Amino acid sequence: MPEKKGKKGEDAGPVIMNGMFVFPNGDKYEGEYMQQDGSIIRTGQGRHVTTDGSVYEGEWSEDKMSGQGMLTHHSGAKYTGEFVNNQFQGRGVYTWPNGSSYEGDFVENKLEGTGNFTDTDQQIWTGQFRYKAAPGLHFQLRLE
Template sequence: MSGRRKSQTEERKVEESFKVTYIFPNGDTYEGECYRTSDGVVVRRGVGTQKTAIGITYSGKWSGDKMNGAGTLVHPSGAKYEGDFMDNMYHGNGTYHFPDGTKYIGNFNENRLEGEGEFTDAQGLEWTGVFRKRAAPGLKLKLNM
């Protein structure tokens, strides 16, 4: 390490955001904000949309070249997640729409239903309770009177 301290102008230059449209070798596309690291690597940060060659689309916030913050992920099957992301995973509050029309609103932990939530079944009945991975013991039917 040279011991030379970067000037504020140099640090600002490194942190400047810019917009790109990029096509990855596998056919995925990204359109949105990026920045260049001190090593010269361009990473996604800010707001952007990535579309995969197989039809998955993510629109939302990026940080550290990963989905981080509020966003929407849509699958070709019709499944859709709207909510918080952390390190490319559903994490925090969100809504997951299943392809069969059912829906979960609540907390997610690393892509899993985790904590207080509400599930709407195929008949439109709403169930509330605590969800743990694939189980939800003690769900209660929510009566709308």
């Protein structure tokens, strides 16, 4: 049963409720939402699980992944960081299923800006990333 948040009698905009829904395609959502024109609009904190096993946990705005969150793909790849309108946007960490990862800036789902790439041998490469290119990367030498 959905629960409403807010003070009784308040007219300060839409009422944020909390509940669980199964969409017609089989996806499941549990978290905060509001109702608008008979539709469920995910907003606030929530967890969405797709039928293929991908999971997003984090902030929603206007029914889109926006704010801080974590998206885990069914392949094992994972992104943790900032989202804007369902895209990786801002600072984040993307980890591939083989264990390599990129930590840095993202623009519209692309590695774009300053960041660190950690390869499968845990060696770190730092520099500027431009989608699939990374000219002039510097290797971080670790002396142990």
